[in-house]
Amino acid sequence: MKTKDKIKNTARALFNNKGFRNVTLREVAKELCISYGNVTYHFKTKNQLILNLYEDMQNETLEILKTFDYENLLKGILEAPKFTFEISIKYLFFYVDFIEIKRSYTDISLKLEQDNADRKKGYLQILQRLQLQELLRGELIDKDLDYLMDLSGAMRTFFFINLHPKNFLDVDLKDKYVVYVNNLIFPYLTTKGMEKYKSYLG
Incomplete structure (x- = not known):
């Protein structure tokens, strides 16, 4: 699975469990054990990530x-x-x-x-x-x-x-x-x- 899809799947699960306001891109990165920069390379903002989802x-x-x-x-x-x-x-x-x-x-x-x-x-x-x-x-x-x-x-x-x-x-x-x-x-x-x-x- 591509990193971009992994980010989306992980973010979606976190948003569902904790609410979108309570989840940051840094938390998504931590959950995936990848760098924050790796997440923002694919999604510059949380807005962009949510729109993609x-x-x-x-x-x-x-x-x-x-x-x-x-x-x-x-x-x-x-x-x-x-x-x-x-x-x-x-x-x-x-x-x-x-x-x-x-x-x-x-x-x-x-x-x-x-x-x-x-x-x-x-x-x-x-x-x-x-x-x-x-x-x-x-x-x-x-x-x-x-x-x-x-x-x-x-x-x-x-x-x-x-x-x-x-x-x-x-x-x-x-x-x-x-x-x-x-x-x-x-x-x-x-x-x-x-x-x-x-x-x-x-």
Whole structure:
């Protein structure tokens, strides 16, 4: 493994365990038993390191979402949390320290906002297509759908923020997360949509 990747992996683990504010580049160097200069050769600042980790997380998420079932949109939405769960755990500090990261790093904050806006545009199109398929309630206007997307994002963040060390010993944690996230959309489905929802998730 290249030194740059070792630095990122070590920093990510330290950020997840201690919080990004409590970890310095010197500590990353010490953990790896390499010089501080070796770390700053690859990442001049902690800001640069965190931005690089964020881009890795986005790229890994995009790779997984390539498997999204566009032929069966409702099933695709319900299965998505199952596939993104591991990535969310891998980069847990982005959820736990979300507000602090946004406040501390303007460039990362702007990127987060732009990526979120782009993601919502794509999700909105999926929700609108579900309405055309009479799986999602037709009376919901774009403003309602936008609220639903914001609420979904907030719930995902809330789930990971509230994890405790003992939760990671729970073998059913991923399944609980999938149910937790998907329960949000259930009341907004039509009778037809609810039947399909139950057939997919049992």
